[in-house]
């Protein structure tokens with residue numbers, strides 16, 4: 001489990017979804033790395049990847065809605081970062097559909113997902129929480 005308490009932004013809905021993302025991604029990485037033969041676990045790998053693609057979209061929508069609700073000033077920039085990431089995953093998956101879901105390509109994707117998630121949740125999403133807090137102080 002790669003989740004850390006310092007990733008919390010103080011908004012339950014978002015924190016719970018982030019925790020779930022980390023949980024799913026960790027178990028995805030475990031399946032990718034376990035000793036089972038690749039052919040045997042490929043279906044499992046694919047369906048987990050599929051789930052994560054859908055969950056990421058769902059989570060981004062919720063997080064963006066929350067930003068609009070609180071009038072988050074860097075909304076556009078944040079939305080763009082989400083859109084870019086979605087595109088990147090889709091491109092990875094599209095390439096793998098063409099060239100095959102190899103162990104190497106999945107490992108690379110899993111590492112990329114984890115790096116992005118840590119960076120994004122650890123930095124960009126923190127600023128949403130900070131803004132939400134400063135706003136509470138104004139009310």
Ligand SMILES: [Fe+2]
Pocket residue numbers: 063078082120124125
């Ligand atoms: Fe975000």
